[in-house]
Amino acid sequence: MSDIVLTAAVRQNLLSLQNTADLLSTTQTRLATGKKVNSALDNPTNYFTAAGLDARAGDISNLLDSIGNGVQVLQAANTGITSLQKLVDTAKSIANQALQQPTGYSTKSSIQFTGTGVGAAPAGPATAANLTSSKLNGGVFTFTNSAGTAVTITVGTAAAAFDPTTKTATVKTLDQLNTALAVAGVNLSGSITGPDDLTFTSTNDGAGQTITGTAAPTAPAALDAINISANALGGGAGGAVVAAVPDAVSQNARATLVAQYNQVIQNLTTTAQDASFNGINLLDGNSLKLIFNETGKSTLTIAGVNFDPNGLGLATLTAGTDFIDNVLTGKVLTALNAASATLRSQASAFGANLSIVQIRQDFAKNIINVLQTGSSNLTLADSNEEAANSQALSTRQSIAVSALALANQSQQSVLKLLQ
Incomplete structure (x- = not known):
């Protein structure tokens, strides 16, 4: 090929045609891929920046x-x-x-305490309106549950309602006694069963609880149990406990x-x-x-x-x-x-x-x-622009071919002379 001699005009037109072909190839590649940067050769900065953005997105x-x-x-x-x-x-x-459900026990557990009296002889038997007229006067009853929480109620003339801080009360009447028990959360009710007798019976809520009686306060071991202790004036350890009878x-x-x-x-x-x-x-x-x-x-x-x-x-x-x-x-x-x-x-x-x-x-x-948008902004081609470029380059290529033909006319004239 080096032995072929081209005129300057032909060579210039050929070079222009080759450049146009390269540009047209680049434009067609951009249209085909949709990208203006397809490799690091196209734009190293944009290519590697976009690659980093795409990698992080991935x-x-x-x-x-x-x-x-x-x-x-x-x-x-x-x-x-x-x-x-x-x-x-x-x-x-x-x-x-x-x-x-109906009460689970036909008979509830109970225990009786008999007052021993103090000082002067009592005025008479215990009544609902006046417990202190009997030998129960001065009796101190302490009710202790399995957690060791104790409530103390004293039978005395100077009645005082239940105090939640000290957990104590002083009662004179049977109503005051039962009110104090209810307010204190003790599942027992008191009743007069003799001239000097006070009986504590489980209520419906605690019908199945076990009652024990001692002279000194003791926390019962069973969860659903209560210990009733009394001083000597209240009858000490009390009488025999009547156990609850379950209802089948x-x-x-x-x-x-x-x-x-x-x-x-x-x-x-x-x-x-x-x-x-x-x-x-x-x-x-x-x-x-x-x-x-x-x-x-x-x-x-x-x-x-x-x-x-x-x-x-x-x-x-x-x-x-x-x-x-x-x-x-x-x-x-x-x-x-x-x-x-x-x-x-x-x-x-x-x-x-x-x-x-x-x-x-x-x-x-x-x-x-x-x-991904940032990456696209760095690498994607404008399809409209590249399409216009492709049309312009195609036109330029046609013109370059025609120009090359004109450049060859001088040599064709020489050929006619030789003929």
């Missing part, structure tokens, strides 16, 4: 899958809490049915309710265990850690809870021991109310965490869009 996009799974884990936990709350409500309904029909009905309650409690365990997603169960003690950015520095750890019956403070009941009277039933209801409060509190906590995760999920989607 990293964050990969995190969106784990964030989405985190949302579902929280949704599963929330669904589990909702079901647990319904089960607790069902257990409450069963406990309330126990409260509506009522107790059978209560035992049936205990079985129903225990079935609900068992379902609390299985429901909490089933509230998992992708192997993570926030109701079974598992924790969830979410990563929100490509460096791993932005994270959220959601601690799990144990919402089996033990975790909620609930236990299975025993027929013949639980639900036997209103006091014990009330203690079960107290535990159920506490479990409901715990579930509501945790549902609120998970709800707040879910809001955070969803906000970060939306943020990740938006930041990916920002990064």
Whole structure:
């Protein structure tokens, strides 16, 4: 090819035609790819900057899958809490049915104290209007439960209502005595059973409680029990205790309710265990850690809870021991109310965490869009401009071909002379 001699005019036109062809090829490539920067050779700064933006967008996009799974884990936990709350409500309904049952005892437990008198001879036998006219005058009675809480009531002429701070009262009449017992929360009622005799009998609420009598205050070991101690003027340790007599029909009905309650409690365990997603169960003690950015520095750890019956403070009941009277039933209801409060509190906590995760999920989607838009701004071609360029270059190419033909006419003239 080096032996071929071209005139200056032909060579200049050929060079122009080659440049036009290169430009046309570049324009056609941009139209085909939609990008004005296809390699580092096109624009190193824009190419590598866009590559960095695309890489970060890809990293964050990969995190969106784990964030989405985190949302579902929280949704599963929330669904589990909702079901647990319904089960607790069902257990409450069963406990309330126990409260509506007839008294579980045909005869309630009782104990009698006989006053020994003090000072001058009493004016007469004890009456509902005046206990101090009998030998009960000056008697001091202390009622102690299993927690060791003591309430002291004195029989005396200077009557004083129950004081919740000191847990003491002084009574003269039978009505004052029973009012003080009720206000103090002692499930007993007093009655006059002889000239100098005062008998304490369990009320319906505490019909199944065990009564013991001693000269000195003693905390009973049994949960549903009460110890009544008295000074010498109140009869000391008191007489023999009459034990409560269970009502078979009522107790059978209560035992049936205990079985129903225990079935609900068992379902609390299985429901909490089933509230998992992708192997993570926030109701079974598992924790969830979410990563929100490509460096791993932005994270959220959601601690799990144990919402089996033990975790909620609930236990299975025993027929013949639980639900036997209103006091014990009330203690079960107290535990159920506490479990409901715990579930509501945790549902609120998970709800707040879910809001955070969803906000970060939306943020990740938006930041990916920002990064990809920035990358596109650096590399994408303007299709309209490139189409116009292509048309202009095609026209220029046609003109260059014609110019090349004109440049060759001088040599054609020489050829005609030789002919």
